[in-house]
Structure formats: C-alpha cells, structure tokens
Amino acid sequence: ISRPGITGSLAAQAGGLSGTPLQPLALATVSAFAELLSGRIPVIGVGGVESVAAGRALLQAGAVLLQIYSGFIYEGPALVRRLSAL
Numbered sequence: 001i002s003r004p005g006i007t008g009s010l011a012a013q014a015g016g017l018s019g020t021p022l023q024p025l026a027l028a029t030v031s032a033f034a035e036l037l038s039g040r041i042p043v044i045g046v047g048g049v050e051s052v053a054a055g056r057a058l059l060q061a062g063a064v065l066l067q068i069y070s071g072f073i074y075e076g077p078a079l080v081r082r083l084s085a086l
Helices: 020-037 052-061 069-075 077-084
Strands: 044-046 065-067
Touching: 020 044, 020 052, 044 052, 052 065, 052 077, 069 077
Parallel strands: 044 065
Antiparallel strands: none
C-alpha cells in the first residue's frame, strides 16, 4: 500500500495501487530480487505490465515470467499476443 514516487490525487487515496503507477516500483523490486537470487528462484514481473515496453523492461531486469492482471483487463487478449513476441 506504499506509494513511493506517486503524486497528485493518487498519493492521497487509501488502499493499494495497480497498473501503470506501479511500474517504477515493480522494476526496482524485480531487479533487486533477480540480483539477490541469482537465478536460484524464478522472479515473476508483476505491476504495471500494460505494454510491451513495460514487459520488456521487467524481463531485462531479471523476471522470467510476467503477470499481466491489470494489463489484461485494460488491453485484453491482444496484450498477450504482443507480449508473446518478446
């Protein structure tokens, strides 16, 4: 429920976030865990995967799988097709 780097109306709201506002935090977290785990445990990229660019960034940071819950809701099955090309 933390909101580091979030400004404006989203910063004052209670509860969790999903989707695009999570991309920077997700990327930093995946990168840190991938480095710490050195491939011993698969890291799943979660948070703000609503585009190919976001998915690619998480994979480059060390994720081996992507969870696209919010992205699937907003972009539909076409997002799966676009991401599968990565």
